[in-house]
Amino acid sequence: MARKVIRVKDLTKEYDGTTAVKEISFQVKEGEIFSLVGPNGAGKTTTVEILECLREPTSGEATVLGHDISDEAEKIKEKIGVMPQDFNTFDRLTAEENIKLMGDLYGSNNVEEIMKKVGVDKFKNKKFADLSGGMKTKVGIGMTLISNADLLFLDEPTTGLDPHARRETWNLIKDLKRMGKTVFLTTHYMEEVESLSDRAAILIDGEIEVLDSIENLIDQHGGGIKVRVLEDGRAVEIIHDKADEVLEGEDGTLTGIFDSKKEARQALIKLFQLDSKVEVQDAGMDEVFIRLTGGKIDEGGELV
Ligand SMILES: Nc1ncnc2c1ncn2[C@@H]1O[C@H](COP(=O)(O)OP(=O)(O)OP(=O)(O)O)[C@@H](O)[C@H]1O
């Protein structure tokens, strides 16, 4: 069993008048990518910054790497890598100078190696102010690696990035996992949760709605497998006969939704035998979120 690097129990944070985080409990396993997912104002940054010992909880307990956040903050801060939300650093220094500065702070001399690892070496002489969003993120992740921390907190590392830069950042985060790091990630992008994380907790209004592996979340809350066929011939009969729900498309297609993977597989075998044109779509985290919360998070992070 993997070691638990974060343990949180009944954590609550109140700001005057608002409860930002309400009695949340969860654990993060060593080596995993754990995502806290939720819309703007859900309490993600509050949670992350309590674990980073930058804010104090109103009540509840937490340990990070075995140290209690209430009285071992210095030990925790030494051992973690942090990339804050809306990460920014010295605008007039170059990418390399920013990473070096952090290296000096931690007395580490692996700046070159880290720049290479995160791809900063290609633009190391550019001023931070002149970098694209994706490049800035690379510098930020590079800075979290300098201390040689095994546990990294990335608060919305891809918000505002274009799709290409977002994908590059995902690859970088996957590399971090391969390097053996544990990554605590916050995001409001369902696609990101799905393609990156091992486990995720959905946070709404300061409360955890659900927490599980991505596989289990999709399996249990995704609402089934969709099988789409052209609206003619025997294929239609099979869909009507076997699917739990049937949707007629305006484009002349018929979609059957199967709650059980087994049933879907059996129907597919029949459809393939008929040589029907079939399209299969497994549910994703988008559907999980809609089914659990009744809402959707838009590109800007708002719950709609
Ligand atoms: N320092 C503060 N003082 C008072 N209220 C705060 C403070 N920080 C956060 N809040 C409130 O607490 C709630 C949670 O905020 P938080 O920043 O943790 O959410 P978030 O999930 O990180 O949101 P976002 O996606 O916008 O970053 C919000 O209602 C916010 O307005």
Ligand SMILES: [Mg+2]
């Ligand atoms: Mg935030």
